[in-house]
Amino acid sequence: MKAIDLLPFSVCTAETDLKIFAEQELMHQALFSVTKYRQQLVNYIAKRPSFLKSLKPLEQDFSAPVIVQHMIEVTQKVNVGPMAAVAGAIAQYLGKDLLKYSSEIIIENGGDIFMHSSKTRYMAVHSKNQQVDPVLEIEPVTGGQGICTSAGTLGHSLSYGNADAVVVRANDTLLADATATSIGNMVKTHKDINLALSYAKSVTGITGILITINKHLGAWGNIKFKE
Template identity: 35%
Template sequence: MSCEPRFYRTFSSSERWETYRVRVESTDLYIRTQGNHAFWVQKKVCELRKVLTQHIQRQPRFLESLTPVPGVRGMHPMLTAMHRASELAGTGPMAAVAGAIAQWVGSGLQRWSREVIVENGGDIYLCLQEAGTMSLYAGGSRLSGAIGLTVEPAQTPVAVCTSSGTVGHSYSLGRADAATIVSQDACLADAVATGAANLVGSEQDLEKALAYALNIPGVLGAVLILGDNLAVQGDVQLVRT
């Protein structure tokens, strides 16, 4: 899997935080923290990737399956979280991998930084002291970049994960331009975003996909975009950008 340029990223730093990038093979992280902790992040990502690789050698279906696979005793906590998320979402466990790495890196960074943003291929883990707004990217939709999602400090740490059938290299069974899920569990947000995007083949599927997402325990809100159609439900604060 190759790394793709993340054209929505900006690397300007400020008094609030430093902004930097960490790449390890196909893992490509965009990070904002107080201070630059790239060396620690690189070591952590290498550790997590090794855990994942070793488990896949033990259980190849963990990598290949598009549906939940049986749990294995003695799994690393990150893998256990991915497994649980896949069971709740009805997806394969690798549907949660980007969110998992974002959360495990982001939670570790909270030891040194009061504010943390870790983005991994459109899946974001946040811990904020002041409100922040992120634009929603939805490919060729006219809504892409025109609306944003505001996150309040009291909601964090939280994950905002997006899947798409029209943008990026991730495999999707649907046609959604964006399926964005909010949850305090990044593994769950990532897996449910995949599941919701898979369900959207036409405008008529948006309500069904929303119902699927919001009926899963731990999902706080969902935003679905298909062309010029927008469907929103749950604890989500949208703004014009």
């Protein structure tokens, strides 16, 4: 992601490594918010270790912090463990906090992006086996949006699939993150693309999906390529 009209800066703490674009440098505000949400997760995991370890959905806990409840809610929809939404959760909750200081916010948390922008932006999808990386056109969405990527052949995130990239769009970044993980696990060969696209259509809140595997590509919904 590039945004030459915005100021880029990085925030790193423990396992969290963020690249942020805003109208001004907000490092201290960002670090405060990231630390707050990370501590909420750490404290909850100490009380409920399965939140960290489970690869299956957990029962909702209405006494938990809002970010925890949100992670449980979206991962129940797509049959993955709650930590499948953690990168999207940090990106979105931090992004919403920073909107108090900047109306344009883009947060990259690994392959997961929260974007609140009034402008059309462009995002390259890095793919191990594509001759040319496709570039997506991301138009503005009121209230912000998530664009999240799961890869079976690149990066360090856990995936049981072999897709080069599964990119999911949704207004809810946590849902996009969890769904990208879920569908990424489904795609073992290019023959799984149509089934994966059909599944994406069934998930309420998903607005678009792109799948690349080897030299094959499939897409559904609000996926536009830069001309």
